[in-house]
Structure formats: C-alpha cells, structure tokens
Amino acid sequence: VLQEIFMQLWRHPGAFDASRGNMGAWLAVIARNRAIDALRRRKPEDDIEDVVVSVEPDFASVADRARVMEKVRGALDGMPAPQRAALEMAYFEGLTHAEIAEKTGEPLGTVKTRIRTGLLSLRKVLAA
Amino acid sequence: MSVHEQFAEDLALYALGSLEGEERTSLEKHLATCASCRRELEMLRGDTSLLAMTTVGAKPPARSKQRLMAAIANEPRMPVAAKAAKTSRSFWRGVAWAAAAIAILLWFSSESMNTELRRQIAELKVRVLLQEKDLQHAREIVATLVDPDAMKVELVAAGSKPQPHGKAIYQMHNRSLIFFASNLPPLPPEKIYELWLFPANGGAPIAAGMFKPDAKGGAMVIPPLPAGIEAKNFAVTMEPESGSHEAPRGTMVMVGAGE
Numbered sequence: 001v002l003q004e005i006f007m008q009l010w011r012h013p014g015a016f017d018a019s020r021g022n023m024g025a026w027l028a029v030i031a032r033n034r035a036i037d038a039l040r041r042r043k044p045e046d047d048i049e050d051v052v053v054s055v056e057p058d059f060a061s062v063a064d065r066a067r068v069m070e071k072v073r074g075a076l077d078g079m080p081a082p083q084r085a086a087l088e089m090a091y092f093e094g095l096t097h098a099e100i101a102e103k104t105g106e107p108l109g110t111v112k113t114r115i116r117t118g119l120l121s122l123r124k125v126l127a128a
Numbered sequence: 129m130s131v132h133e134q135f136a137e138d139l140a141l142y143a144l145g146s147l148e149g150e151e152r153t154s155l156e157k158h159l160a161t162c163a164s165c166r167r168e169l170e171m172l173r174g175d176t177s178l179l180a181m182t183t184v185g186a187k188p189p190a191r192s193k194q195r196l197m198a199a200i201a202n203e204p205r206m207p208v209a210a211k212a213a214k215t216s217r218s219f220w221r222g223v224a225w226a227a228a229a230i231a232i233l234l235w236f237s238s239e240s241m242n243t244e245l246r247r248q249i250a251e252l253k254v255r256v257l258l259q260e261k262d263l264q265h266a267r268e269i270v271a272t273l274v275d276p277d278a279m280k281v282e283l284v285a286a287g288s289k290p291q292p293h294g295k296a297i298y299q300m301h302n303r304s305l306i307f308f309a310s311n312l313p314p315l316p317p318e319k320i321y322e323l324w325l326f327p328a329n330g331g332a333p334i335a336a337g338m339f340k341p342d343a344k345g346g347a348m349v350i351p352p353l354p355a356g357i358e359a360k361n362f363a364v365t366m367e368p369e370s371g372s373h374e375a376p377r378g379t380m381v382m383v384g385a386g387e
Contacts, residue, residue, distance in 0.1 A: 002188055004194050008245060010200050025177035033145045054167070057172035065181065072178045091179045096146035116140035119175040126178070 017052070024065075026053045036094035051057045055126075068126065075125040079118060086111055087118035131168045132158070139165060143172035273348075280346055282310045292345070294382045296362040298325075300355075304338060307349040309364065311319070312341040312381070320369045323349050324376050328358040335373050338361075361385050 005027070009015060030051055037043070076084055078114045082104070089095045089103070097115060099107055131139070138155045141147040147155060159166050272278055284290050286332035293310040305322055315321065323336040363383040365376040 002192060003199060006196050007199055007203075010203065024175075025174055025180075027221070028177040028180035029173045032176070036145055051173065052166075052170045053173040053177055054170035055177060068178065069181045073182050076182060087179070090141075090146060092146050092183075093177060096148065097141055112137040112141065115144070117136045119140050119143070119172055120160045122175045123171065 001031065001038050003035060022053070022055050026051070027054045029053045032091070039094060071125045072122055075122050079121065082106070083114045083118050086114040088117055090115050131165055132162065135165055138166075139169050140172050143176055159381055215349075220235065274350070276342075280310065280344075288380050292382055294364060294384065296323075296361075296384065298359055298362070298386075300358055303353045303355045305349075305351055305353055307336070307347075307362070309339075309341065309347040309349075309382070310345060312345040312347060314345070315340060315366070318369045319366050319378075321347070321381065322367045322373060322376065322378075323351065324363045325353065325357065325359050326361040326363065327358040333363075333376055338367070338373065359386055 014021060033051075076087075079087070085104070086100055089100050090097065096105070097108060098104075099109045101111045104111070135155055135158055138147055140149055142152065142155055159169065164220065177312055233294040282290055282293060290311045292309070292311045292313065294307060297306045298304070305325070309321075312321065320338045321339060322338045325334045325336045334353065334357065336353060339347045339349050341347040357366065361383060364381045365378045366371060367376070367378040
C-alpha cells in the first residue's frame with residue numbers, strides 16, 4: 001500500500017494540490033483508506049486526485065504537530081467511552097457502521113451519530 | 129455551516145470509507161452539485177487525519193524505500209495517460225521555474241563560495257608541501273637507521289677495547305622500540321640472544337624479540353609490543369634457540385635501566 005501510494009503520487013504529481021492543504025494529512029487519509037481497501041480486498045474506492053483534505057489550522061512544523069497530537073489525544077480521552085470506541089473501530093479497524101452496530105448491539109443511527117460527533121469534537125479542540 | 133442535515137452523518141461515514149451501496153451513490157450524486165457538502169467532506173477527512181496522528185504507525189520495512197526507489201527508476205520518464213499529461217504539465221512548468229530560480233541563487237552564492245574555496249585550497253597546498261618535506265626527512269632518518277649496508281661505527285674511549293654495547297630507544301605510547309647492539313660476542317651453536325622489557329609495575333618481563341648478531345657483533349631489533357607499558361629495564365639474555373621464550377632463563381648478557 002505504501003509503495004502504491006508513493007508510485008501514484010510519482011505518476012501524478014499534480015494529484016496533491018499544496019494550496020488546498022497539508023501533505024501529511026493528505027497522505028494519512030489516502031494511506032488509511034487504501035489500507036482499509038486492501039484489507040477488505042476491494043478495489044480502491046477513490047481516485048487520489050479526488051481526495052481533498054482540509055485541516056485547520058495548518059500545522060506544518062514538528063512542534064505544531066506535537067501540540068496537535070496532544071490536544072487530539074486529550075479529546076479522545078475526554079470522550080464518552082462508547083463514542084470513542086465507535087470512532088476507533090471505524091477509523092483504526094476500518095469497520096463499517098453496520099459492523100460496529102452489530103458488534104456493540106447498538107442501533108445503526110446511534111453509531112452513525114457517534115462517529116460524526118466524535119469527528120466534529122476533534123475539530124473543535126483544534127479550533128479552541 | 130450550511131451542510132445539508134440529511135447528509136451530515138453519511139458524510140462522516142463517507143470520509144472514513146465505510147459508506148456503501150445506495151447511500152454512497154446518492155451521497156456522491158449530491159456531492160457533485162453541493163459545494164458546501166464537499167467542503168464539509170474535506171474538513172471531515174482532515175478530522176480523520178488527526179486520528180492518524182494520535183498513534184505512531186508501524187515502521188516500514190527497511191527494504192521498502194529501496195524497493196520504491198527501484199520501482200520509480202523503472203518508471204517511464206513521462207506519464208503516458210492523457211489525464212496525467214495534463215496535470216503534470218503544470219507541475220513540470222513549476223519545476224522549470226523553480227530550477228531557474230535556484231540556478232540564479234546558486235550563481236550568486238557560488239561566486240563568494242569560489243573565492244573562499246580557492247583560499248582554502250591554497251592553504252591546504254602549503255600545508256601538504258610542508259608535511260611532505262617533514263615526511264621525506266623522517267623517511268631518510270629511518271632508512272639510514274635500518275639500512276643493513278649503512279656503515280656502523282662504534283666509538284669508544286681512546287685506547288680502550290670495544291665492549292658489548294646496546295641501546296634501546298623506547299616510546300611507550302607509540303609502542304615503538306628500536307634496539308641497537310654492537311660488539312656482541314658470537315653465539316655458541318643453538319643459542320640466540322633475546323631482548324626483554326621489564327615493566328615498571330613489576331610485572332612479568334615481556335619478550336621483545338630474538339636476534340643473532342652479524343659478523344661484527346652488530347644487531348638491530350624493532351619488535352612489536354603491547355601499548356602503554358612503562359619500562360624499568362631492558363636486558364639481553366642468551367637463550368636456547370628452541371624452547372620456551374616466555375621468561376628469561378639464560379645468562380644475562382647486557383642490562384640497562386631507563387633514565
């Protein structure tokens with residue numbers, strides 16, 4: 001997956017538009033999604049040129065990154081446990097909301113809301 | 129943010145790649161026409177990238193970079209697909225401008241750098257010349273010392289008979305010992321002279337080489353030695369030619385203490 005992503009970027013250097021965001025974040029999103037695609041043995045779902053990632057504020061330096069990392073970890077720690085679990089299952093394990101609902105025995109709608117609210121609360125700690 | 133509420137949750141799932149089937153198709157259809165939902169999707173993707181940063185990923189295998197570079201080296205120089213050509217044209221134009229800017233910067237800085245480098249080279253040349261001269265001198269001294277054909281004359285007090293005589297020149301830090309002997313009595317059959325170093329710390333004597341004198345009783349020994357041994361005495365003994373040479377057992381021929 002790693003090699004494939006870098007090769008695609010090599011072949012299509014215009015795919016990443018620096019004016020539209022941070023390269024680290026962009027690679028993180030592409031790599032994570034491709035890894036999940038590979039694990040699910042499905043064809044890549046999105047063309048890397050169509051993936052635009054926006055993170056605000058932009059954090060280019062290592063110091064910024066360390067600060068952001070700390071904040072995000074704090075936000076995860078502060079989340080209600082079921083919300084954090086849903087987010088982690090969705091992001092790190094690549095489970096779909098249906099799979100999460102099945103696993104936790106919660107209604108589909110609840111899982112969906114948890115995932116979205118979880119993501120938004122990460123954004124909020126950065127804005128704060 | 130004016131995100132269409134009915135798509136709000138699906139957008140988050142879409143950003144994570146877990147939206148499938150009909151929900152996915154209808155959201156994609158909507159995204160094609162709705163700029164504010166597209167913007168929200170970009171933000172949500174940014175939010176997921178934050179999660180990536182909360183963890184330290186596995187280190188890629190050491191060979192992966194090598195493999196990647198090899199794969200890139202095998203790539204054709206120019207992308208062939210029409211779409212790629214389009215996107216890469218602006219990229220290459222950017223590269224050309226950047227290269228031009230860098231070239232101009234380099235030209236300016238290289239002028240002052242050249243002057244500095246020229247000065248350094250001149251300085252180094254002088255240093256090399258001086259060192260070559262020193263080295264040549266040192267070589268000549270050593271060559272003379274070790275040359276078997278060099279004339280060796282022992283001067284003694286006028287009227288006295290030449291006696292067996294040895295001189296050890298020892299530099300403990302360099303492990304360097306040069307020993308000269310003269311007027312040694314000829315060896316009986318199956319005997320050999322052996323040089324010994326007696327350490328200052330009272331440790332066991334160290335064998336510093338066996339030798340046989342030439343017809344005039346002269347000899348030179350430049351033995352290998354362990355480092356950092358401070359010497360108290362040097363001595364030459366006469367030992368059996370074969371047999372153990374771990375400690376002096378034979379007759380003491382010469383002995384001398386350091387100054």
